[in-house]
Amino acid sequence: MTRAILAIDVGETRTMACAFSATDEVLFQKLVASDLTSRANAFQAMTDLIDEAQQVKELDITAIAVDAVGQVNPASGTWFGMSSLIKDNIPLAAMLQERYQLPCFALNKVYAAAFAELTHGIGQESQNFVYLDVATHIAGRVVNHGRIINGTHQYAGEFGHTVVDFNSPIQCTCGRYGCVETFASATGMSNVAKRLIDQGERTVLQVDDTGCVTMKQIMSALSDGDAVAEMVVEQASRGIATLIANLIRAINPAAVVVGGYVVENSTFALRVTDHLDPEAMRLVDDGVTRTKLDWRLMAALGAVTYAQQQLRQ
Ligand SMILES: [Zn+2]
Numbered sequence: 001m002t003r004a005i006l007a008i009d010v011g012e013t014r015t016m017a018c019a020f021s022a023t024d025e026v027l028f029q030k031l032v033a034s035d036l037t038s039r040a041n042a043f044q045a046m047t048d049l050i051d052e053a054q055q056v057k058e059l060d061i062t063a064i065a066v067d068a069v070g071q072v073n074p075a076s077g078t079w080f081g082m083s084s085l086i087k088d089n090i091p092l093a094a095m096l097q098e099r100y101q102l103p104c105f106a107l108n109k110v111y112a113a114a115f116a117e118l119t120h121g122i123g124q125e126s127q128n129f130v131y132l133d134v135a136t137h138i139a140g141r142v143v144n145h146g147r148i149i150n151g152t153h154q155y156a157g158e159f160g161h162t163v164v165d166f167n168s169p170i171q172c173t174c175g176r177y178g179c180v181e182t183f184a185s186a187t188g189m190s191n192v193a194k195r196l197i198d199q200g201e202r203t204v205l206q207v208d209d210t211g212c213v214t215m216k217q218i219m220s221a222l223s224d225g226d227a228v229a230e231m232v233v234e235q236a237s238r239g240i241a242t243l244i245a246n247l248i249r250a251i252n253p254a255a256v257v258v259g260g261y262v263v264e265n266s267t268f269a270l271r272v273t274d275h276l277d278p279e280a281m282r283l284v285d286d287g288v289t290r291t292k293l294d295w296r297l298m299a300a301l302g303a304v305t306y307a308q309q310q311l312r313q
Contacts, residue, residue: 116302
């Protein structure tokens with residue numbers, strides 16, 4: 001039997017169980033579709049995955065660490081609202097601890113990714129950096145002298161709600177207009193593409209069965225010279241670059257590290273680099289780089305490393 005800590009990585013679209021050994025080797029991994037429509041469904045999905053991992057004969061699970069979307073207080077393990085519709089607070093770590101009689105932890109997914117960056121990534125070179133995650137949504141964390149700034153209500157790092165366009169007609173989920181997330185996240189790009197399709201622009205892009213225009217579709221159309229894909233990617237990459245320059249000016253980090261499946265696309269990442277403001281870049285010693293960690297695993301790795309650190313204290 002190999003001792004392992006089990007991460008349950010709860011995203012908007014998928015929930016993953018991932019068991020790591022003490023040397024960060026992945027010993028078990030399973031993905032299911034996320035169901036965040038109710039507290040009971042989300043908890044059930046987590047416990048199903050934990051139960052399955054516990055059945056694996058070679059594994060001795062010694063602790064559980066959940067990293068989830070939404071506000072999470074890592075000190076208490078409380079999950080504040082699972083979605084924009086369900087806002088009740090869940091003592092998640094305590095509920096899991098009672099059920100499994102193991103040390104259990106809960107933290108925000110982007111907080112966990114920033115923790116992985118601190119312990120396994122850029123943190124090995126710098127203790128002052130910004131981690132920016134560009135995926136279904138846009139969020140991140142500021143790491144200042146080795147400490148992740150989490151804010152009064154554990155909601156720091158909502159960089160996606162930075163207004164970069166005063167003239168935008170698109171209202172954000174936060175109620176304002178012109179937030180960078182409304183056009184530069186994967187969801188935002190899909191919405192912009194759909195709006196252009198509705199306006200009758202000539203394009204090969206199509207809305208799929210799930211009601212989205214996927215990132216994959218957009219990047220493929222871009223390489224074929226599609227004008228709508230060009231507009232979508234140009235606006236999004238300019239938005240991300242503007243956000244990065246704003247963060248550099250506001251925070252003065254030594255480095256900015258970007259992660260998430262949107263910037264994982266090299267063509268998109270290059271566009272962002274092209275739009276970075278040279279004057280702002282002069283102020284960031286270690287530059288703007290893509291994470292060297294596996295974006296699929298980094299939040300789970302961060303959650304497990306957080307648990308290891310707590311257990312040592
Ligand atoms: Zn917003």
